[in-house]
Amino acid sequence: MGAQIIDGKAFAAKVRGQVADHVARLKSDHGITPGLAVVLVGEDPASQVYVRSKGKMTVEVGMNSYEHKLDPDTSEADLLALIAQLNTDPEVHGILVQLPLPKHLDEDLVINSIDPAKDVDGFHISNVGLLGTGQKSMVPCTPLGCLMMLREYHGSLSGMDAVVIGRSNIVGKPMAQLLLGDSCTVTIAHSRTRDLPDVVRRADIVVAAVGRPEMVPGDWIKPGATVIDVGINRVDAGESKTRLVGDCDYDSCAEVAGAITPVPGGVGPMTIACLLANTVTACCRANGVAEPE
Numbered sequence: 031m032g033a034q035i036i037d038g039k040a041f042a043a044k045v046r047g048q049v050a051d052h053v054a055r056l057k058s059d060h061g062i063t064p065g066l067a068v069v070l071v072g073e074d075p076a077s078q079v080y081v082r083s084k085g086k087m088t089v090e091v092g093m094n095s096y097e098h099k100l101d102p103d104t105s106e107a108d109l110l111a112l113i114a115q116l117n118t119d120p121e122v123h124g125i126l127v128q129l130p131l132p133k134h135l136d137e138d139l140v141i142n143s144i145d146p147a148k149d150v151d152g153f154h155i156s157n158v159g160l161l162g163t164g165q166k167s168m169v170p171c172t173p174l175g176c177l178m179m180l181r182e183y184h185g186s187l188s189g190m191d192a193v194v195i196g197r198s199n200i201v202g203k204p205m206a207q208l209l210l211g212d213s214c215t216v217t218i219a220h221s222r223t224r225d226l227p228d229v230v231r232r233a234d235i236v237v238a239a240v241g242r243p244e245m246v247p248g249d250w251i252k253p254g255a256t257v258i259d260v261g262i263n264r265v266d267a268g269e270s271k272t273r274l275v276g277d278c279d280y281d282s283c284a285e286v287a288g289a290i291t292p293v294p295g296g297v298g299p300m301t302i303a304c305l306l307a308n309t310v311t312a313c314c315r316a317n318g319v320a321e322p323e
């Protein structure tokens with residue numbers, strides 16, 4: 031295996047350390063404690079795990095965590111009323127509504143009811159527009175984590191060919207915007223892309239955000255390219271066990287790539303670290319205090 035492993039777990043720990051330092055300064059110099067409110071509607075087991083771990087890490091970096099767990103049949107009016115209350119609560123600097131929401135709730139309506147300044151997931155239409163026009167915004171956590179790892183590994187990304195596989199609003203599209211912002215030449219591939227292997231082979235940077243286990247084999251990767259694997263797929267591991275794999279076939283990709291993120295331990299930990307960083311940023315902006323770089 032030739033590729034350098036990009037250790038998202040270690041990098042995320044470093045980012046969380048920086049967040050904790052900033053939180054400590056906000057407390058000591060300004061008497062402010064950043065607060066993150068997470069709203070979970072229903073009992074989706076994966077969402078419950080995510081919310082628990084977000085809450086735990088929020089507290090670990092010294093911030094206040096406010097968890098709101100609502101019944102699966104919560105009405106849209108009640109959810110919107112809670113968000114309105116969080117929007118005006120001065121102790122709450124970041125609001126995250128855990129997705130997916132139960133089917134009877136309109137996700138777009140709910141997300142767009144969050145104050146854009148507190149929208150630490152960066153999904154509000156105002157933040158999407160700001161990111162798209164290169165203005166200061168709240169940036170979605172998963173693509174932000176990918177960008178940070180790429181910058182850490184490469185330094186400048188200027189002029190590199192990047193292929194993002196997947197065009198979702200939460201990963202693929204904002205990832206492409208961020209890479210464009212860093213002056214990559216960006217291609218967004220999706221399920222209708224013709225000759226995907228050929229498209230991927232041109233890339234210096236491949237970001238796979240598809241949700242199909244081990245879909246990208248090593249022979250699609252240009253030798254020396256950097257592979258960022260966003261996919262989280264649970265697959266059968268025999269003996270009634272399961273294991274997590276990415277969207278890339280790790281072993282064959284690692285033989286050809288110059289660098290690669292593992293699954294687990296790559297993009298996943300960076301996502302939560304960026305959520306915490308976004309909350310500190312939101313808190314600083316709300317209080318007119320210098321925000322982290």
Ligand code: NDP
Pocket residue numbers: 172195196197198199200201202219220221222223226239240241242260261262263297298301
């Ligand atoms: P979506 O299902 O919303 O989007 C998947 C994208 O992949 C779509 O744009 C789809 O194309 C494209 N696609 C599907 N099949 C193919 C194919 N055969 N060839 C090329 N493109 C294809 O997924 P998300 O963006 O929400 O998530 C993607 C993955 O990332 C999932 O595994 C998810 O679990 C993971 N994830 C990980 C996070 C983390 O923290 N590490 C956070 C968020 C997501 P089309 O639009 O044409 O249908």
